[in-house]
Amino acid sequence: MVLAIGIGDFSIDPVSLTEGSKSARIDGRRLRSERTKQLIIEAYLSLLRERPVVPMPTAAQIAERAGYSVRSVFERFPDLSKLRLAAADYALAQAAALAPPRNVEGNRLTRIKSQVETRAGTCERGVALWRVLLFSVAEDEQLRSRVELSRKRTIERLEIMYRPELSTLPETERTYTLIALEAITDHESWARMREQHGLSFEAACGVWIDAIDRLLPPTPPPA
Amino acid sequence: MVSGQDRQHRGDDSMARAGRAAKIDGRHLRSLRTRQRIIEAYLELAAEMSPRIPTAAQIADRAGCSARSVFERFPDIHSLQVAAVDHAVTLIIPPPPRREGDDRQARIHAQVESRSRSCQIWLPLWRSLIANQGESAELRQRVTRLRQGIIDRLSTMYEPELSTVPEAERLRLLIILEALTDSESWARMQEFFGLSSDEARATWRQAIDRLLPPTPATP
Numbered sequence: 001m002v003l004a005i006g007i008g009d010f011s012i013d014p015v016s017l018t019e020g021s022k023s024a025r026i027d028g029r030r031l032r033s034e035r036t037k038q039l040i041i042e043a044y045l046s047l048l049r050e051r052p053v054v055p056m057p058t059a060a061q062i063a064e065r066a067g068y069s070v071r072s073v074f075e076r077f078p079d080l081s082k083l084r085l086a087a088a089d090y091a092l093a094q095a096a097a098l099a100p101p102r103n104v105e106g107n108r109l110t111r112i113k114s115q116v117e118t119r120a121g122t123c124e125r126g127v128a129l130w131r132v133l134l135f136s137v138a139e140d141e142q143l144r145s146r147v148e149l150s151r152k153r154t155i156e157r158l159e160i161m162y163r164p165e166l167s168t169l170p171e172t173e174r175t176y177t178l179i180a181l182e183a184i185t186d187h188e189s190w191a192r193m194r195e196q197h198g199l200s201f202e203a204a205c206g207v208w209i210d211a212i213d214r215l216l217p218p219t220p221p222p223a
Numbered sequence: 224m225v226s227g228q229d230r231q232h233r234g235d236d237s238m239a240r241a242g243r244a245a246k247i248d249g250r251h252l253r254s255l256r257t258r259q260r261i262i263e264a265y266l267e268l269a270a271e272m273s274p275r276i277p278t279a280a281q282i283a284d285r286a287g288c289s290a291r292s293v294f295e296r297f298p299d300i301h302s303l304q305v306a307a308v309d310h311a312v313t314l315i316i317p318p319p320p321r322r323e324g325d326d327r328q329a330r331i332h333a334q335v336e337s338r339s340r341s342c343q344i345w346l347p348l349w350r351s352l353i354a355n356q357g358e359s360a361e362l363r364q365r366v367t368r369l370r371q372g373i374i375d376r377l378s379t380m381y382e383p384e385l386s387t388v389p390e391a392e393r394l395r396l397l398i399i400l401e402a403l404t405d406s407e408s409w410a411r412m413q414e415f416f417g418l419s420s421d422e423a424r425a426t427w428r429q430a431i432d433r434l435l436p437p438t439p440a441t442p
Binding site: 138173176179182183184188189207211214215 | 273274354367370392394395396398399401402403405407408411412415416418425426427429430434
């Protein structure tokens with residue numbers, strides 16, 4: 001519907017004004033929809049953290065936590081596996097945003113401590129979702145790709161943080177060292193320290209710091 | 224005085240009792256065998272379907288019995304899971320390998336060989352157990368016990384080195400050694416990093432050698 005709007009001496013194109021309003025309304029709706037989506041994802045993740053033994057809360061539980069209707073959940077996610085995938089993407093993005101490399105130019109101990117604290121934070125936040133992803137990865141190719149991306153990023157971070165030490169190793173030894181570092185700083189390794197061995201966050205970080213210091217070759221003198 | 228007829232009757236009675244006892248023993252034995260077949264069927268299917276767990280119908284089919292037979296012996300799938308894990312534990316944790324004359328490299332080699340073989344064989348079942356322990360205190364307890372068994376073996380194999388450090392450091396090292404040689408760590412080396420079994424074992428040997436403190440000189 002075209003509204004002819006005339007305001008005093010101004011000549012306003014009624015069509016572009018209408019289109020502009022429509023566009024603003026659509027953008028607004030889209031933004032609200034995206035926010036709802038995010039709230040649903042966050043509700044799912046918070047339910048997982050509370051009850052990590054349940055791989056998939058029900059749509060009703062997720063909707064209630066998010067403060068929306070079940071219909072709202074399924075309007076945005078055709079099924080719960082799509083929600084799980086979206087949660088994986090969200091967690092990956094969050095990890096990247098919250099865990100940039102720090103103190104990359106620091107001395108050996110500074111870099112180890114920095115990397116460990118960052119990694120520990122990621123694991124502390126993400127172990128519940130990680131378990132869900134691993135449980136479902138065999139039957140969901142898209143989830144598998146997220147798991148692989150997450151591992152790839154972990155390896156890249158290790159390469160960045162320990163470049164001086166790793167650069168002193170022949171290729172095969174370097175690969176083996178990276179793989180061992182990834183194994184000991186895995187989500188489950190963290191979870192075991194916290195859940196099975198009852199270590200505090202700081203004590204668990206201490207275990208990793210000590211282990212990484214042993215695994216890495218000596219730091220070469222600065223050039 | 225006992226008559227011949229009485230003696231015969233008593234003889235007949237004891238034979239009848241012996242016959243009944245034999246029948247009961249036979250039934251009991253058959254029942255135990257069926258129970259064992261059900262457990263083995265569950266373990267086979269859990270490994271094949273990991274991390275999903277089989278249904279009673281699938282288990283019965285594999286075991287060659289009825290679903291009713293399954294539930295006569297196990298009130299629910301959970302109690303079958305627990306029994307199956309108890310059976311598998313004796314197989315998953317073999318006795319510790321010989322200490323190979325206490326030579327550091329020989330011990331590392333032996334322990335890595337033994338552990339990698341275990342991981343290779345039991346990975347699917349292990350994944351199934353981890354994924355399905357859920358809120359079951361019994362299954363979680365079994366998982367904890369299995370992990371502790373692995374830690375105990377590491378402690379035995381590397382006693383010379385671990386004995387040189389304070390208790391707190393010893394525990395930290397054992398925690399890391401267990402994480403390094405976890406079943407999923409083994410799987411990752413092959414599935415994600417594409418290592419052969421030999422390369423994966425070499426990775427573990429290198430890491431363990433670096434993690435362990437120096438071996439004390441033999442007196």
